Amino acid sequence: MAGVREKLLTASDLAALCEVDLKTIHNWVDRGRIAHFRTPGRHLRFKAADVAEFLRAWGYSVPRELAKATSKSMMAIGTKDTMAHVARALGEGVPIRHASHPYDALIFAGADPADVYIVDVRAVASDVDVPSLFEALHRANSQGTFVALSDEPISLPSFVGRIGRSDAQQLKGFLVPEAAAQTATPLQAASGPASEEPPRSLAAGGSSR
Incomplete structure (x- = not known):
């Protein structure tokens, strides 16, 4: 189970999930909006659990595969x-x-x-x-x-x-808090493109992991 939870996503994976471009992902990373790390080759990687947490905080739906990968026993x-x-x-x-x-x-x-x-x-x-x-x-x-x-x-x-x-x-x-997010409308559809800043609640709390 622990190995499944350590599934890693790339910046491209996250961009596709959020329907934004790679520049937006890098902006979020530079501003500390999502937990991440870099490979020895300096490529961005995101843990599945951190991505799921980020998506919920933004009001995005969490794909079933990702929810299962981060689900608790x-x-x-x-x-x-x-x-x-x-x-x-x-x-x-x-x-x-x-x-x-x-x-x-x-x-x-x-x-x-x-x-x-x-x-x-x-x-x-x-x-x-x-x-x-x-x-x-x-x-x-x-x-x-x-x-x-x-x-x-x-x-x-x-x-x-x-x-x-x-x-x-x-x-x-x-x-299962993500259940409520499954029917949520993606943020950019509700309030325009999610290009630079996350909602105030996320900006204030951020992620320290």
């Missing part, structure tokens, strides 16, 4: 119904592993940590202490994203987000 912990709910919410093409029991999830987490853990609280609460489960998963991947599916208030570690068990729209919006 996810694990749903709970019943088969939990897995089916998460799969429906996230949509086609999002890789999801299923752990029917919390102990299975911990074994998987130790061998091959996921980027995102989605725990159905009602399905696992009778087997384990839910906060302790999240703490153990967090130790396996401290940079991960952790979601508790629960309709009831529950004491959770600060790094865990809670979403209603049936709130598929919120779950998708939280985990």
Whole structure:
């Protein structure tokens, strides 16, 4: 998975995605608008994850191939119904592993940590202490994203987000933000050619990577 995420794009690839010329790409690079690096031969290269982030920030749609290349690995912990709910919410093409029991999830987490853990609280609460489960998963991947599916208030570690068990729209919006960008109109179509400066939000934040 890590190797896939390291897929590199050229300046020409980025120009084609944004429907601008190479000079515009070089202007963006010179102004620090997109994370990049150069080969020993001084050719520009962009990581797929950085390009996807840039496209979302500008309001461009993210091509499915690029979204898949930068997608996070996810694990749903709970019943088969939990897995089916998460799969429906996230949509086609999002890789999801299923752990029917919390102990299975911990074994998987130790061998091959996921980027995102989605725990159905009602399905696992009778087997384990839910906060302790999240703490153990967090130790396996401290940079991960952790979601508790629960309709009831529950004491959770600060790094865990809670979403209603049936709130598929919120779950998708939280985990797959590019989904909203899939229907977005390219920036240049909405406000003229994207030639020099990005929107204020991107200019202010930029990318430090």
